[in-house]
Amino acid sequence: MTGLALLREWLDVLARERRASPHTVEAYGRDLSDLLGFLTGHLGGEPDLASFAALRPADLRAFLAARAGAGAGRATRARQLAAVRSFLRWLARAHGVEPLAIAGITGPRPKQPIPRALSPKDAMALPEGTDLVQDDPRLALRDRALFTLLYGCGLRIAEALALNRRDAPTLGGDAALRVMGKGAKERLVPVLPAVRAVLDAWLRVHGGGAEAPLFLGARGGRLDPAVAQKAMRDGRRALGIPEHATPHALRHSFATHLLAGGADLRSIQELLGHASLSTTQRYTSVDEAQLLKAWEGAHPRS
Incomplete structure (x- = not known):
């Protein structure tokens, strides 16, 4: 046949x-x-x-x-x-x-989608727009602190929501944040004064002890990721920001804006907690022109 x-x-x-x-x-x-x-x-x-x-x-x-x-x-x-x-x-x-x-044959792995970065203007507007969608000023302050931390430190949403109050860097304390990332790998992320100021404002109305979750839900437990995603979805629509504005897009924007500002890929890799530099290259959508520019500026023979 x-x-x-x-x-x-x-x-x-x-x-x-x-x-x-x-x-x-x-x-x-x-x-x-x-x-x-x-x-x-x-x-x-x-x-x-x-x-x-x-x-x-x-x-x-x-x-x-x-x-x-x-x-x-x-x-x-x-x-x-x-x-x-x-x-x-x-x-x-x-x-x-x-x-x-x-038997035993595997297909090609699909290329992982890369989230699009926000403009610096939109990335900074999202935290400031929480008052537009939260009737409770306390919850608006919580969301502002969360969104500011995601963009200011490049954290994954799960990493941010896993933090406890004692972990939060404040204006009078440490200027760095210890983050437990994937694979139980700990990294140290510097925190800008502007980010610490917003966290300070949130902690003044937090109401929990040192071991309480840093970001509390309306009932006092750890904030659910779905609630944070809804808050961002409501905020981006109220502000007219594109629909690809998500908590993960803030992390991507953090890396992309650092790269555009002249930060080297190895430093961004450490800040993001990536195991390999190739992951950072995909994550930050590095194009050939940017790589060539970085090489020309860093290689001893350039």
Whole structure:
């Protein structure tokens, strides 16, 4: 039985028995047609049932490499591999072909989306706009302190909400903040006087002890991330700030604005708590021009 006949049989099963949408059937047909075209050249002839039985992981890796060479992106190749897996598993059930080719093979990892930075004006306006959406002045002050800390220190929202009152740097105390990041990795982040001033104002109405959460919910417990995200969502809409303004975007803005101001990538890596410099490069959307400028300014041979 030829590969084309097997493909048509499988697409018919998808449409009639599994009631897949016409769009899905068409997409799977394109993906498997790409595989059949590749195998025809790879194996030296049109594949048949015996050819599929003899396929190994190396053959599928060669197919994915060929698709990459043809310009297919990661998402496209991952989708095509999913279609191939589904087809080979159907062959195993319907025709007794062991799907050895998919054993242990993994698809390309999708590229992680990078959040967009806010403008410095919008990043600084968000904390100041909390009075517009919070009727309770105390909660408005809490949200202002949280948003100021996220942008001023580049913290993850989970890191900020895990802090206790005793951790907060104040104008009369330490000028740095100890943060427990991912993997229980501790880092020291300097805190600007403007950030400490806002934290001071919040602590004066905080009402909890040293071991209480730094950011309290309305009922006195630790502030829930969803509540903080809603407060920012309400604030950005009241101020007319773009919808991509989120707590994580404030962290991204912190790094991006430092980079634009001349900070080096290694320092930003330490401030963000990244394990590798490559993560920082992706996170801050460093382009080739910025990297070249940093190299020219730092390399001894420049």
